[in-house]
Amino acid sequence: MRKKSEKRLEQIAEGAVDCFTELGFRRAQMADIAKAAGVSVGTLYLYVTGKEALLHLAILRACERPLEGLALPLKATSMRETVKVVAARRAEIVKLPSLAAALGKGATPGIPELGAIGGEFYDLMHGARRAVWLMNRLALEISEIDALQATAMRGDFRDELAAVALKIVGRRGKPGPDLKLAARIALEAISWTAMHRMRETPANAIEGLTEEIAREAAAHSFASTLISAATEGRADSRALRLSP
Known part of the structure; x- marks a missing residue:
């Protein structure tokens, strides 16, 4: 043998x-x-x-x-056992202290805080990009993985960010679909920059783009998207106070 x-x-x-x-x-x-x-x-x-x-x-x-x-x-x-491996790995690597702080009682997040959250998401997605690419593909065919993505790997993050957007303007209640969509768009800005651009052909590469520049730009775009959604594009005094 x-x-x-x-x-x-x-x-x-x-x-x-x-x-x-x-x-x-x-x-x-x-x-x-x-x-x-x-x-x-x-x-x-x-x-x-x-x-x-x-x-x-x-x-x-x-x-x-x-x-x-x-x-x-x-x-x-069983697929149940396989999904447990993914869930256990998620629990190990998802460390987002800035997001936890923004969700905390009495916190009033602004652009600096949102930028920090965006940076944390960037580091998470960049480090786990190979696993995320695999899960994204498998979720199209395997319902158990799709269900995990819809909650713990996407949905929870989206809903928590939407809740942060509510806090930006001091609103109470549950986030509506507009803020959930904005949160998803903000996350997509991070995921493309941290992961998906690396799978493009060299012809699509942005000349001179470093990881440092990419992380900073993605975090800024992330913060701006949430601020804009939360304030509904109004340049009121509240929005101005959030400017750095």
């Missing part, structure tokens, strides 16, 4: 992440993943029992879970 190695397992996991991110679960075939990993299809079956097990392996890799010590060939798990 051919010997199994940790290095080969890592190659397979990397190939699986790339293929599932690009093709999704249904379209990706064992042959595609074998090619991406630089191994034969026969070798894949020494490490996993099938495509479902490969999906779990890819998520373990994207969520930076250790692969050593796995029982090989890796067997398929």
Whole structure:
């Protein structure tokens, strides 16, 4: 029997992440993943029992879970168990103290505070971009992952930011769809700058753009979007006091 190695397992996991991110679960075939990993299809079956097990392996890799010590060939798990891996990783990396402070009792966030929140989101998305790309693609096909994204990976952030927008102008109650939409737009400005621009072709690259400039610009756009939505575009005294 051919010997199994940790290095080969890592190659397979990397190939699986790339293929599932690009093709999704249904379209990706064992042959595609074998090619991406630089191994034969026969070798894949020494490490996993099938495509479902490969999906779990890819998520373990994207969520930076250790692969050593796995029982090989890796067997398929329930999607519920796979989603638990993603949820656990989220709990580890989502640290947004500026957002928590803005939501705190008595807090009155302005542009500096919103800029800090935007910077935190930038760092989060930039660091976790590979896992986010994979989850975004899988959510189109797998309802359990879509449900997780709709709440813990998107919806909660959107609704918390909408609540911050309400606090900007001292309004009470629950945010309406306008503020939730504005919060989503603000987050999209961060996600494109922190992650998605990196998947564009070199022809679309912005010359001279550094990570420092990108982070600062994204945080400013994020803050401006929420301020504008909260004040409904009115240049009243409240909005002017929020200016740096």
